[in-house]
Amino acid sequence: MFYIGLFITYIFISNIVLTQFLGLCPFIGVSKSSESAIGMGMAVTFVMALASIITYLVYHFLLVPLNLTYLQTLSFILVIASLVQFVEMVIQKNSPSLYQALGIFLPLITTNCAVLGIALINITEGYTFMQSFTAGIASGIGFTLAIVLMSNIREQLDMAPVRKSFKGVPIAFISGGLMALAFMAFDKALLANLLG
Amino acid sequence: MATDKKTIITRGLFKENPVFILMLGLCPTLGVTTQVVNALGMGAGVIFVLIFSNLLVSMLKSVIPSNVRIPAYIVIIATFVTIVEMVMHAYAPSVYQSLGIFLPLIVVNCIILGRAEAFASKNSMFDSFLDAIGMGSGFTLAILLISLIREVFGSGTITLFKIGSFDGVIEIPLLYTYPVRILTLAAGALALMGYLKAFFVWYGNRKRG
Numbered sequence: 001m002f003y004i005g006l007f008i009t010y011i012f013i014s015n016i017v018l019t020q021f022l023g024l025c026p027f028i029g030v031s032k033s034s035e036s037a038i039g040m041g042m043a044v045t046f047v048m049a050l051a052s053i054i055t056y057l058v059y060h061f062l063l064v065p066l067n068l069t070y071l072q073t074l075s076f077i078l079v080i081a082s083l084v085q086f087v088e089m090v091i092q093k094n095s096p097s098l099y100q101a102l103g104i105f106l107p108l109i110t111t112n113c114a115v116l117g118i119a120l121i122n123i124t125e126g127y128t129f130m131q132s133f134t135a136g137i138a139s140g141i142g143f144t145l146a147i148v149l150m151s152n153i154r155e156q157l158d159m160a161p162v163r164k165s166f167k168g169v170p171i172a173f174i175s176g177g178l179m180a181l182a183f184m185a186f187d188k189a190l191l192a193n194l195l196g
Numbered sequence: 197m198a199t200d201k202k203t204i205i206t207r208g209l210f211k212e213n214p215v216f217i218l219m220l221g222l223c224p225t226l227g228v229t230t231q232v233v234n235a236l237g238m239g240a241g242v243i244f245v246l247i248f249s250n251l252l253v254s255m256l257k258s259v260i261p262s263n264v265r266i267p268a269y270i271v272i273i274a275t276f277v278t279i280v281e282m283v284m285h286a287y288a289p290s291v292y293q294s295l296g297i298f299l300p301l302i303v304v305n306c307i308i309l310g311r312a313e314a315f316a317s318k319n320s321m322f323d324s325f326l327d328a329i330g331m332g333s334g335f336t337l338a339i340l341l342i343s344l345i346r347e348v349f350g351s352g353t354i355t356l357f358k359i360g361s362f363d364g365v366i367e368i369p370l371l372y373t374y375p376v377r378i379l380t381l382a383a384g385a386l387a388l389m390g391y392l393k394a395f396f397v398w399y400g401n402r403k404r405g
Contacts, residue, residue, distance in 0.1 A: 019382050021227035025306060028219065070282060073300040074274040081267055110270075113223045113304045120297050165398035166390075169219060173390030181383035 003134050005195055010138035012186035016114050017146040018179055023114030027147055028172055030105070037151035038144070043102040045140025047087060047109050048118055051080050052136025055119040056129055076119050081110045114143055149179060201326055208330025214307045215338035216396045221307040224298045225339050226385045231355040233364070235343035237284065237291040239336030241299065245276045246308050247328040253316040254324035269312045270303070277302045307335055345388060350379030 016022050023044070030040045055076050063069050088106045091099045109115060118139045122132040153175050162171050214220045221242075228234040252272050253260075260268045281299055284292040292299065302308070311331055316324040347354060352372030358364040378384035 021223050021382065024222040024226065028222065070278065073278050073281065073303055077270055077274050077303050081270055111304045111306055111309060113301045116304050117297060117301060120300055124297070165401065166394045170390045170394035170397065173393060174387050177383045177387030177390060180386055184383065
């Protein structure tokens, strides 16, 4: 039951983009077409799940025993950067079709603050191994949900009559604000009602 | 490059403002701007990291092999971010608490990596230093503007540092009783950013004629 709650929390209630402001750059930058939004979302989910696991292991089995927890930022970003590089190489070698779908998004993920963000959130919340993994996947799905919704809105907006100075990024931000407003309907009380 | 020293500084402030024009570093821009003091802390952190990473990248530009330059830049940046984290934890614990996760996230702030890649790796140390000052101040100005709007209208206060008997919070009479609460929430922040960006686009177009 706890895991279902964790899932719902990270997809809807504290959606990583719309309530925590992480990963805004790709949310605005890669949401012009729904195809690339889905690709980016999948790549982020994949890397986030892996990064949650590996940063958990690095933190609890390397940094804590050696008393080096102050190096967490440095070691996490290195882990994520090399992980992304590694994933890119593996996919390129083993699955060319998947590489074509995700390839161009992978290098962008290193500097996506959502990935490092969720790794740090896992540590500050004191999650166990399984909980970190769940939070990683759920945040990835939350990110995918937000960016896919956004890309669909923007495809519609391209055809709508928008004032010249609002075209493109400004109207995307305002739509994002309205989405965040809608997501406010998902709160802790809703979770309590759902899970009893 | 034939750009003179003055343009290097001023273009970061207005013409190439990292937040409003280049749209870089958006996450901390919206994440920490609920209080003015957080924006100041964030700005100071970013300026510090930007200056030292630009200096070091520019100094090492002939040493770092070009195919591992991005990881090398990230290590340089992460080192200075860790220093900022430790210094803030020791001397400004309340700001450290409220910046929370956004402090370590300076590492992935695209402004810093962007300037290392686009400017410091090609220019002299002094020019990179000036560029860091300009871009850093541009970022700080932008988040200061956003945090002022969000705090003054959203909660009717201006939170600054605690000095002596002054508790650091200025209350604005009418707005304190009837704040526009939405501005402190995520939805208001995103919409405000949209309107500000639209204003800058409009202003840019008007000036060009």
